[in-house]
Amino acid sequence: MAYINDNYSKLQASYLFSDIAKRVAAFTEANPGKEVIKMGIGDVTEPLPAVCRQAFHDAIDEMGTRDGFHGYGPEQGYAFLRETIAQNEFSARGCDIQANEIFVSDGSKCDCGNIQEIFSEQSKVAIPDPVYPVYVDTNVMAGRTGQNSDGRYDGLVYLESTTENGYIPSPPSEKVDMIYLCFPNNPTGTCATREQLQAWVDYAKDCGAIILFDAAYESFIRDPEIPHSIYELDGARECAIEFRSFSKNAGFTGTRCAYTVIPEGLTALDGNNESVSLHQLWNRRHTTKFNGVSYPVQKAAAAVYTEEGKAEVKALTNFYMENAALILKTMKELGFACAGGTNAPYVWIKTDAPSWEFFDRLLNESAIVCTPGAGFGTCGENHFRLSAFNSRQNVELAMERIRKAFA
Ligand code: MLT
Numbered sequence: 001m002a003y004i005n006d007n008y009s010k011l012q013a014s015y016l017f018s019d020i021a022k023r024v025a026a027f028t029e030a031n032p033g034k035e036v037i038k039m040g041i042g043d044v045t046e047p048l049p050a051v052c053r054q055a056f057h058d059a060i061d062e063m064g065t066r067d068g069f070h071g072y073g074p075e076q077g078y079a080f081l082r083e084t085i086a087q088n089e090f091s092a093r094g095c096d097i098q099a100n101e102i103f104v105s106d107g108s109k110c111d112c113g114n115i116q117e118i119f120s121e122q123s124k125v126a127i128p129d130p131v132y133p134v135y136v137d138t139n140v141m142a143g144r145t146g147q148n149s150d151g152r153y154d155g156l157v158y159l160e161s162t163t164e165n166g167y168i169p170s171p172p173s174e175k176v177d178m179i180y181l182c183f184p185n186n187p188t189g190t191c192a193t194r195e196q197l198q199a200w201v202d203y204a205k206d207c208g209a210i211i212l213f214d215a216a217y218e219s220f221i222r223d224p225e226i227p228h229s230i231y232e233l234d235g236a237r238e239c240a241i242e243f244r245s246f247s248k249n250a251g252f253t254g255t256r257c258a259y260t261v262i263p264e265g266l267t268a269l270d271g272n273n274e275s276v277s278l279h280q281l282w283n284r285r286h287t288t289k290f291n292g293v294s295y296p297v298q299k300a301a302a303a304v305y306t307e308e309g310k311a312e313v314k315a316l317t318n319f320y321m322e323n324a325a326l327i328l329k330t331m332k333e334l335g336f337a338c339a340g341g342t343n344a345p346y347v348w349i350k351t352d353a354p355s356w357e358f359f360d361r362l363l364n365e366s367a368i369v370c371t372p373g374a375g376f377g378t379c380g381e382n383h384f385r386l387s388a389f390n391s392r393q394n395v396e397l398a399m400e401r402i403r404k405a406f407a
Contacts, residue, residue, distance in 0.1 A: 007143045010153070016133050016375040017041045020359075027363050037398045039327075040369040042186065042345065042387045044251045045394075046319060048300070049312035052250060055303035059296035070295040075287045077104025077259065081298045084305045085259060089244065095231035101263050101279065103286055104301075106293050108216045108245040108258040113138040114289075115212055115241060115260070116178070118281040119268065123177040126157040128169055130187050130376030130383070132214070135180040151378045160379050161188055167339050167348065168192050171203035179204060181230075182214035184221060187376045187385040188348040189324075189340015191226045197233050204239040210268060210278070211240040216258075219249035219317050220324075221343045237263040241278070248345065248389075249313050250304045257293055257301040320345045323395045324388035330399040331386070334406045345388040348373070358384050366401040 014022075020040050028036060048056075062068030076082070082099040090097035105111050113134050116125075125139050129152075136153065139145060146154030157176050159169035167188040181200060183192045192200070204211045213230040221228055230240045242261040246252035262282050267275040293301075303309045328341035331349050341347040351358045355372035362368045362384075373383030388395070 005141065005143075007141050007145075010140050010145065010147055011137055012148065015137070016371070019375070020369065020371065023359075023363065024369055027367075031367070034367045036363075036367045036369060037390070037394045037401075038369045039386045039390060039395075039398060040371045042248070042389050043253050044248060044320075044389050045391055046251055046316055048251050048255065049304070049309060049316065051303045051306055051308040051312060052300040056296050056300040059299035063295065073292040073295055073298070075290055075292045076100075076283065077102065077293065078295070078298050081302045082259075084302050085244075088305045090229065090231060090261075093228060093232060095229050096237065097229075097231055097261055097263065101261055103260045103262065103282060104293050104298060105258050105260060105286075105290065106256040108214065108243045108247065108260075109134055111243050111258060111260045112180075112212070112214055114285070115243075115282070116142055116144070118278060118285055119178055119210070124155075124157060124175070126159055126172060126176040126179045126209075128161055128180065128182070128185075129158040129378055130161060130373060130380035131180065132182060132186045133376065135212075135214075136377075151374070158377070158379075161185070161190075162379055163337070163350070166190065168196055170196075171200055175207040175209070177207075177209050179209055179211045180214070181211055182216075184217040184344035185340070185346075186214075186217065186344075187346055187371065187373070187380065189342075189344035189346035189385075190348070191221060191223070191343045194225065194227055194233070197227055197230065201230070201233045201236050201239060205235050208269075209239065210266070211236075213240050213242045215242055216245040217248055217344050217346075218244070219313065220321060220345050222321065223343050226343060231261070231263075238266065241266070246301050246304060249317055250301070250309075251316060252297075252301070255297055255300065257297050319392075320388045323390060323392065326395055326399060327386050327388060330402060334403065341388070347386045347388070349384055349386065351382055351384060353382070355381055355384050362402075362405075366398075366405045368398050368401060 082102045086099040161167040161169050167190040218228040230236045245258040262279045264279045266278045270276050324341040327347045331338050337350040339348040355374040359372040371385040373380030
């Protein structure tokens with residue numbers, strides 16, 4: 001007789017964005033003439049940079065020759081990509097990260113979801129609220145929580161992000177073992193200052209915890225004082241793993257390429273209280289369960305770091321940030337309290353209505369899809385998120401419709 005992993009029974013019925021997609025599909029079916037503008041899921045809309053497409057094409061052509069053909073590549077990624085990442089993303093910012101500390105993968109969602117596998121089932125996990133649901137759900141699946149009651153899982157330490165703390169939680173008073181942080185934040189769009197991040201690094205070092213730092217949105221930071229990487233902070237090499245992605249900066253959501261940084265020398269304890277290298281553990285996992293990102297995709301990703309690529313990526317992120325500015329301006333003028341939108345492609349907006357009720361109103365009255373804050377956690381209630389990933393035309397039209405509905 002086969003038995004299921006009972007932890008799955010603790011999960012909410014479906015993943016947030018699948019839930020939204022179902023409601024939108026039902027609306028579209030009932031209102032075939034209405035043009036729905038999707039500002040829910042943070043999926044990019046603008047074409048891949050020309051330099052990436054060219055590199056992609058060239059690599060495919062290479063694959064069509066006997067000499068240029070590539071079979072299985074190194075699971076951790078080709079040296080050409082790891083080296084250029086280390087140079088451009090880390091050395092250039094004064095971070096001591098080497099190419100062999102970078103593990104190339106097919107997405108940050110997978111890496112953020114899978115990383116917990118190398119930690120003990122008994123680990124005490126701290127997770128922000130609201131939060132990208134992947135961090136919570138994967139820990140539920142792994143059995144690190146009890147049941148869900150009133151939207152919260154027993155056993156997790158929730159780090160509340162509220163208007164009172166400017167949506168930036170401080171370290172808790174109790175000790176934890178694993179800490180998920182995401183800056184620029186999804187969903188609130190807020191960024192921790194250098195001092196706030198340093199407090200997290202100091203706390204983690206103090207209690208021997210590991211910070212799992214999701215920096216998928218770092219390319220949207222415009223304020224020069226805000227750190228792009230956790231490794232810009234003193235001591236982070238001893239307590240942090242960082243996740244990065246090509247999805248949002250270079251438009252790779254459908255192309256798939258990301259990477260995880262695990263410093264050599266970063267350790268956690270085994271059952272005998274002996275230090276074990278997390279770099280080696282992740283390498284063991286990665287080589288067992290993953291066969292590497294395809295050669296053409298890695299070539300396309302490496303093209304991001306050419307001079308032309310840097311300019312194209314800057315133009316892309318600037319474009320989305322102009323959308324964010326438009327959204328922020330409109331919502332503020334309508335009297336909504338907002339966060340985010342200045343160093344992140346998300347605007348986090350407060351509403352008196354329950355967030356799913358607001359979602360339905362916006363969909364039914366204005367044919368606009370937002371993400372209801374409650375989908376990200378209890379503290380997301382009475383909030384909704386608008387994503388700046390869209391065409392200019394759609395953002396302008398959406399803002400027009402919102403003005404009409406809420407003026
Ligand atoms: C979001 O909308 O929160 C993101 O698109 C989710 C993701 O990147 O997987």
